[in-house]
Amino acid sequence: LNSWMSLDDFKYIFFWEYLHRLLGRLLGLLFLVPFVVFLVQKRFTPQLAWPLFGLFLLGGFQGLLGWWMVSSGLTELTSVSQYRLSAHLTAASLLFVALVYVPRSIEPGRVVGQVKPFHLWSAGVLLALIILQIAAGAFVAGLDAGMGYNTWPLMDGAIIPNGLGVMQPLWRNLFENALVSLFLSIYGSITSSSSFNFSV
Template sequence: MDSISLKQNRPVAIWLLIGAVMIIVQVLLGGITRLTGSGLSITEWQPILGALPPMNEKAWLEAFEKYQQIAQYKYINSHFTLEDFKSIYFWEWFHRDWGRLMGLVFIFPFIYFLVKKKINRSMIHPMIILFLLGGLQGIIGWVMVKSGIGTDLVYVSHIRLAIHFMAALVLLCYVVWFAMKITVPPQVLSSNASVRSLNVWLLVLITIQLIYGAFMAGTHAALAAPTWPTINGMWWPGQYMFNQGSFISDITHNLISIQFIHRNLAYLITIMLAWWTWKASKLPAGEPLHNMRYIPLVLVVVQVVLGVIALLHSPLETKLLYSILHQFVGILLLIALTVTYYYSRGRRGQRSR
């Protein structure tokens, strides 16, 4: 990739990275929506008309009446006043409208770049994949909400929540990867196989960890043991971890098991990232991967600290702030590991700058 191509691709890369930032905001809004129990407050999907919230008292009462028909209101929020309903409606509406805005931010610049011939032939297939992933995410979101309407469910399944969450992160990582692919010259990539291999394992572990983070949020598992460093005074709460009837159920539905796995994965990832940092420090000075070697380690330490704080605050009103910060740093860590993996993909013998 020559310098002229890099310069020509820069506007497209900036557009993609703006989209990545918007995806991060959308994921955080999704977290707030879940933690505030707002996800089922809007009981219908109107892609265009739904962009505006109820504009008068009559419209608000109609929306509230529809919410009163679902199980969440009947069994959990029957004490809600109209003002209470408005507070949860806001987060779901904002979450959906941000998704609409993202669609516009992706579509209109895409048309502009297409007309101006800023998108070359090699970008077409990645662009198609990008739009398909974005559309899929919207469909998953609505299916998830729909599952809690007209049923006895008071909350959307944490499994569906995790699928929705991870689909968004796949889209995010794809956008970041695409932006790097069209702007990063291959000459700056590192070719150390052991660093790359360890990076792959870290990506696998952080993916599992993020899934369990969604399980933690979806089941409110923190409330089952809001203590640290032990779990309700136990280092090994084995007698409380295996009571669901099957191993799969134990690791996906047992609150103590979910929390135990989430905690210990954090410790394992921290240790492995320290090892990765040490390996990356052995790379030639000046290589991008060498220069960014401390970023993932700093992020994971901050992430663990925020996780502990969020856990201890889970019974308190301040839980939302720390939980969202915890989620945000987790997303940054995933992006950092995606970037470091990209920079570790150099071929052996390739000259580095």
């Protein structure tokens, strides 16, 4: 496996992984130190302090998931688990949503026109579809699914290719069958983009 990889190739990959970890820790410190200082100086109201502390916890949880993901490729597998990769990427997406939501909730911008319940509902559905699509993309990456079928709209010569349900029990196909993973990712992206056009 990976017989092409030399020591220099491994060092290159390790460098970016190590830099990634250092950057995560640096961001945590850059958030925590001012947060504690401002908290001691009582510049925060409780209504603001708790959401900010929640952001810090989400960031720490993201780092923990990253370690958990990488460890799967060191002990159990020769590559990282697609389950853990998806959890890591999905948590990062939720953290991004929270980073946008918390500042917006402090001082919401002026709304032009009337916001109807349909707009809120459609925006929520679209956001959920996007996050699901990101999670599906992680399974595609973790299973190297994109390496097997690189044509569209036909996959293996068919709209609905053979082999979508070959694993038993059937639920395993959703998470461990590379063909199913790629199929769902492709048509999930079409659904998400169609939903965006519908919502606007």
